[in-house]
Amino acid sequence: xxxxxxxxxxxxxxxxxxxxxxxxxxxxxxxxxxxxxxxxxxxxxxxxxxxxxxxxxxxxxxxxxxxxxxxxxxxxxxxxxxxxxxxxxxxxxxxxxxxxxxxxxxxxxxxxxxxxxxxxxxxxxxxxxxxxxxxxxxxxxxxxxxxxxxxxxxxxxxxxxxxxxxxxxxxxxxxxxxxxxxxxxxxxxxx
Amino acid sequence: xxxxxxxxxxxxxxxxxxxxxxxxxxxxxxxxxxxxxxxxxxxxxxxxxxxxxxxxxxxxxxxxxxxxxxxxxxxxxxxxxxxxxxxxxxxxxxxxxxxxxxxxxxxxxxxxxxxxxxxxxxxxxxxxxxxxxxxxxxxxxxxxxxxxxxxxxxxxxxxxxxxxxxxxxxxxxxxxxxxxx
Ligand code: SF4
Numbered sequence: 001x002x003x004x005x006x007x008x009x010x011x012x013x014x015x016x017x018x019x020x021x022x023x024x025x026x027x028x029x030x031x032x033x034x035x036x037x038x039x040x041x042x043x044x045x046x047x048x049x050x051x052x053x054x055x056x057x058x059x060x061x062x063x064x065x066x067x068x069x070x071x072x073x074x075x076x077x078x079x080x081x082x083x084x085x086x087x088x089x090x091x092x093x094x095x096x097x098x099x100x101x102x103x104x105x106x107x108x109x110x111x112x113x114x115x116x117x118x119x120x121x122x123x124x125x126x127x128x129x130x131x132x133x134x135x136x137x138x139x140x141x142x143x144x145x146x147x148x149x150x151x152x153x154x155x156x157x158x159x160x161x162x163x164x165x166x167x168x169x170x171x172x173x174x175x176x177x178x179x180x181x182x183x184x185x186x187x188x189x190x191x
Numbered sequence: 192x193x194x195x196x197x198x199x200x201x202x203x204x205x206x207x208x209x210x211x212x213x214x215x216x217x218x219x220x221x222x223x224x225x226x227x228x229x230x231x232x233x234x235x236x237x238x239x240x241x242x243x244x245x246x247x248x249x250x251x252x253x254x255x256x257x258x259x260x261x262x263x264x265x266x267x268x269x270x271x272x273x274x275x276x277x278x279x280x281x282x283x284x285x286x287x288x289x290x291x292x293x294x295x296x297x298x299x300x301x302x303x304x305x306x307x308x309x310x311x312x313x314x315x316x317x318x319x320x321x322x323x324x325x326x327x328x329x330x331x332x333x334x335x336x337x338x339x340x341x342x343x344x345x346x347x348x349x350x351x352x353x354x355x356x357x358x359x360x361x362x363x364x365x366x367x368x369x370x371x372x
Contacts, residue, residue: 135364149297159291
């Protein structure tokens with residue numbers, strides 16, 4: 001594994017500085033698992049000391065079975081050419097996370113999106129409450145316990161005829177008076 | 192001359208003939224289907240030979256194309272655009288998403304049947320419809336216009352209350368101007 005030297009070196013410098021766990025995923029991909037409180041420190045350290053000057057992405061996963069939200073910060077170093085994933089898990093009840101838009105301005109956009117889609121609060125975040133949705137007053141829609149199908153059935157008019165998954169081949173062949181070809185029959189839902 | 196029934200017929204015929212030959216389409220794309228419009232308009236399918244061409248503003252347009260799924264946020268804009276258009280005005284629902292929700296039928300944010308919110312003249316099915324079907328939809332609309340059956344602007348005005356109730360069910364924060372057509 002001689003090719004992974006710079007990745008291992010990066011991981012070593014992070015783990016020795018912060019006492020965190022992490023691993024090298026493959027070449028050019030490193031991830032570290034940090035505590036909620038340490039995230040901004042790690043990001044700042046990576047930006048100032050290790051040359052990770054670009055916040056590529058910031059996203060959130062709802063681990064409903066563990067009752068946790070996972071926040072993932074993806075940062076990129078144009079010198080090392082490594083993507084570093086900083087991952088942290090926070091509680092699902094009254095979720096709150098440190099606002100990092102003083103480190104990278106573009107974090108503001110991601111944080112507003114996460115606030116709207118998962119309901120995670122970032123104290124001190126500037127910007128409208130609405131991001132992509134408008135006048136949304138239900139549960140944040142990207143949470144796993146939000147039942148989008150049920151909501152759609154209740155809210156929007158449903159055109160009759162698509163309650164069950166009907167086989168359109170049969171209907172069309174009946175209507176046009178032709179036969180369903182043999183090769184298509186094996187895909188039929190009505191067995 | 193107008194009082195005479197037969198001459199009124201001739202006037203209507205000429206009027207409808209002229210209308211159907213110049214359909215100005217509002218340049219407003221929603222959803223993924225709008226990507227078929229450039230293909231329809233450009234040299235290969237050349238929709239302009241049917242008199243179909245783009246218009247920049249709602250007040251100059253005759254046809255409003257709803258090219259696909261419609262988020263509730265976009266529906267608000269679509270209603271505003273539709274209400275600003277001058278009569279005669281026509282709506283074409285384009286793609287399965289406007290008909291029954293298509294593959295976004297269970298989305299929390301897209302409507303499932305367009306004609307509940309604005310009157311639709313012609314639906315074109317497909318996901319997405321090819322330029323041939325788009326043109327066939329327009330030809331169908333031209334037939335309706337020639338027969339004098341495409342008067343949905345009037346229908347909208349007369350049933351405004353029904354449409355408003357449906358629209359307000361979805362758009363919670365209704366802050367829109369009223370037009371006195
Ligand atoms: S019908 Fe298909 S192509 Fe058209 S908007 Fe819906 S998903 Fe997209």
